[in-house]
Amino acid sequence: MCTFHSEDYIKHLKSVVPQVYSEKAHNEAQELIKHKPHNLGDSDCPIFPGIFELSEISTGGSLDAAIMLNHKMTDLCINWAGGLHHAKKDESSGFCFVNDIVIAIIELLKYHNRVLYIDIDVHHGDGVEEAFYTTNRVMTVSFHRYGEGFFPGTGDLMDIGCGEGKFFSLNVPLKPFVNDEQFTEIFRSVMTKVREHYRPDAVVLQCGADSLAGDKLGTHNTTIKGHGECVRFVKSWGLPLLILGGGGYTIKNVARCWAYETGLSVNYNKLDNNLPVNDFYEFYGPEYTLHFKPSEAQSQNSKEYLDFLKARCFQHLQAMEHAPNVGIQDYVPRDFFSVESIEARQIQKQSHAQEADVEDGAIEFQRTKSLQRQQTTGGRETAAQIFGDSGILEGFIRRDPDYYDDENDGTDLALVRQASDRASQRSSANPENETDRDAYEERKY
Ligand SMILES: [Zn+2]
Numbered sequence: 229m230c231t232f233h234s235e236d237y238i239k240h241l242k243s244v245v246p247q248v249y250s251e252k253a254h255n256e257a258q259e260l261i262k263h264k265p266h267n268l269g270d271s272d273c274p275i276f277p278g279i280f281e282l283s284e285i286s287t288g289g290s291l292d293a294a295i296m297l298n299h300k301m302t303d304l305c306i307n308w309a310g311g312l313h314h315a316k317k318d319e320s321s322g323f324c325f326v327n328d329i330v331i332a333i334i335e336l337l338k339y340h341n342r343v344l345y346i347d348i349d350v351h352h353g354d355g356v357e358e359a360f361y362t363t364n365r366v367m368t369v370s371f372h373r374y375g376e377g378f379f380p381g382t383g384d385l386m387d388i389g390c391g392e393g394k395f396f397s398l399n400v401p402l403k404p405f406v407n408d409e410q411f412t413e414i415f416r417s418v419m420t421k422v423r424e425h426y427r428p429d430a431v432v433l434q435c436g437a438d439s440l441a442g443d444k445l446g447t448h449n450t451t452i453k454g455h456g457e458c459v460r461f462v463k464s465w466g467l468p469l470l471i472l473g474g475g476g477y478t479i480k481n482v483a484r485c486w487a488y489e490t491g492l493s494v495n496y497n498k499l500d501n502n503l504p505v506n507d508f509y510e511f512y513g514p515e516y517t518l519h520f521k522p523s524e525a526q527s528q529n530s531k532e533y534l535d536f537l538k539a540r541c542f543q544h545l546q547a548m549e550h551a552p553n554v555g556i557q558d559y560v561p562r563d564f565f566s567v568e569s570i571e572a573r574q575i576q577k578q579s580h581a582q583e584a585d586v587e588d589g590a591i592e593f594q595r596t597k598s599l600q601r602q603q604t605t606g607g608r609e610t611a612a613q614i615f616g617d618s619g620i621l622e623g624f625i626r627r628d629p630d631y632y633d634d635e636n637d638g639t640d641l642a643l644v645r646q647a648s649d650r651a652s653q654r655s656s657a658n659p660e661n662e663t664d665r666d667a668y669e670e671r672k673y
Pocket residue numbers: 349350351436438474475476
């Protein structure tokens with residue numbers, strides 16, 4: 229964490245919640261938070277038990293992902309628990325404590341000349357922009373709502389970086405209720421030019437889901453189709469890609485969006501619009517569908533305004549040095565974690581999950597493990613394991629199993645079949661575990 233953050237801040241974050249409760253520890257902690265040092269204890273950055281552990285999990289996931297991409301262990305990683313773009317070197321901000329993105333990008337820079345960071349959260353990616361504002365090794369591009377006091381208040385069109393980083397920060401400030409058509413059009417136009425000019429070696433895409441219609445804090449009017457189009461478009465470049473989460477305050481739509489985008493990431497675009505029955509099924513009523521409609525609100529982004537934004541962005545790109553290079557260096561800083569340690573952890577997790585499968589409570593355990601794996605690993609094969617184990621995709625995989633096995637080598641299919649078999653054994657052992665939607669509906673009414 230201290231590759232980016234100050235030691236003083238990380239030490240404070242670690243000690244602000246006592247590990248063991250005692251009167252003395254409580255009083256010390258109260259003293260620590262009294263003046264809200266490092267912005268901790270503020271209403272946007274509350275202190276809670278597990279605050280440091282959460283930061284470790286989130287950051288560790290992105291860091292592992294960067295190392296896996298560096299060593300070509302995969303070409304795509306997802307960490308939905310990452311993407312905490314507001315955290316600064318010396319302070320927390322906007323629900324973000326540790327900036328996993330900056331830390332992952334620093335790791336990527338050990339093996340990549342130029343890293344492109346793209347941010348589609350409704351809020352400006354200020355922490356990441358600030359960290360790389362003076363360098364041309366990282367280009368940051370943020371599409372966000374801007375103006376009228378909207379948090380964090382930065383991300384003006386004319387904020388373009390400085391020093392060697394001049395023109396390597398790009399901001400696309402949007403007005404309320406931007407719709408799918410407008411959002412995808414400006415995203416594709418700007419990002420096509422950015423790619424041409426900057427020629428990145430690796431890409432980090434922050435997919436904050438507060439840029440969806442109906443978000444409690446956001447003001448966009450996009451659906452998961454428009455949001456997901458950004459993921460599909462960037463993935464189509466075929467560059468090493470790290471996909472991260474971020475904001476999102478209408479929780480059921482965050483789940484819809486990231487499930488859909490995980491599907492897109494593994495080239496699966498046939499997700500059934502009817503949601504499979506799951507423990508949280510009731511939250512998705514009354515439609516119980518994957519997709520949802522935007523609101524009736526009219527976009528305040530006129531065609532003239534969006535054309536103006538695009539024209540100005542293109543001007544900035546024209547002025548930018550084309551694909552800047554770093555001199556050849558003999559010394560590559562060592563990896564933060566060794567590749568062997570990442571592999572060993574993966575094997576350990578898999579064997580734990582298998583052990584748990586024969587025990588009572590296997591489903592719950594598998595869910596936890598799947599989440600942990602999601603945080604630390606990525607790529608298509610791992611996605612098969614995640615989905616298979618958690619049962620999320622069992623329904624469609626059974627209907628169309630061959631589609632899923634991209635390389636036709638049976639690896640993915642075998643994993644998925646194992647998971648399906650386990651699920652059907654559980655279902656036959658316990659009739660309450662039916663996964664059929666109609667059966668659920670019948671029971672309900
Ligand atoms: Zn946000």
